[in-house]
Amino acid sequence: MNNSKKQIALIGGGGHGKVCASIAEELGYTVVFFDDAFPEVGTCGKWPIIGTKKDLIARIEQFDFSFVAIGNCEIRERIQNELVAAGFNIANLISTTASVHSSIKLGKGILIVGNACINIGSSIGDGAIINTNAAVDHDCQISAFAHICPNVALAGEVFVGELTWVGIGSSVIQQLKLGAGSMIGAGSAVINDVPVNTKVAGCPAKPI
Numbered sequence: 381m382n383n384s385k386k387q388i389a390l391i392g393g394g395g396h397g398k399v400c401a402s403i404a405e406e407l408g409y410t411v412v413f414f415d416d417a418f419p420e421v422g423t424c425g426k427w428p429i430i431g432t433k434k435d436l437i438a439r440i441e442q443f444d445f446s447f448v449a450i451g452n453c454e455i456r457e458r459i460q461n462e463l464v465a466a467g468f469n470i471a472n473l474i475s476t477t478a479s480v481h482s483s484i485k486l487g488k489g490i491l492i493v494g495n496a497c498i499n500i501g502s503s504i505g506d507g508a509i510i511n512t513n514a515a516v517d518h519d520c521q522i523s524a525f526a527h528i529c530p531n532v533a534l535a536g537e538v539f540v541g542e543l544t545w546v547g548i549g550s551s552v553i554q555q556l557k558l559g560a561g562s563m564i565g566a567g568s569a570v571i572n573d574v575p576v577n578t579k580v581a582g583c584p585a586k587p588i
Contacts, residue, residue, distance in 0.1 A: 392449035393424035400449035445471035453543045457525040
């Protein structure tokens with residue numbers, strides 16, 4: 381769909397915000413940034429920041445869509461829920477270079493970055509991030525506000541719980557469960573289920 385005449389309000393003026401804004405422009409949106417650090421922080425890359433979250437909520441009628449451009453899972457969840465409660469339409473930002481099978485079930489506020497691949501039968505919950513070059517194989521379930529970092533590989537039928545962080549370059553073998561709030565260290569090889577709110581790292585990954 382061509383969104384060339386539609387404005388999208390992004391919250392979050394950090395590096396992750398630049399990634400989100402670049403994909404929004406790729407999809408034809410006009411990007412406007414808000415960040416609670418305004419006016420001390422006035423730009424996000426080439427994009428100006430024009431106000432705080434409070435300012436955005438007061439101007440809801442001006443924007444067709446909004447999106448939370450913040451990498452931290454807990455903060456992203458809180459702010460997206462606030463925007464939904466205020467009545468905003470929450471966009472999905474899916475790069476045109478990502479491969480997303482037509483069967484995929486998508487929530488709202490999802491970011492799928494360039495060259496990510498999501499295979500048949502999978503589902504992606506609200507506010508989840510599938511980052512650059514990540515591979516999500518068949519029948520995986522990525523729960524709300526999880527973050528699948530760049531170059532992660534999930535084999536088939538992996539369950540990723542809410543607010544889980546899967547670190548850059550990690551691999552997870554088939555049919556495992558990563559409990560809600562768990563954290564997988566960068567470059568890990570996960571060969572066993574990970575309990576709720578547990579940090580693991582290494583090859584093979586072990587609790588730390």
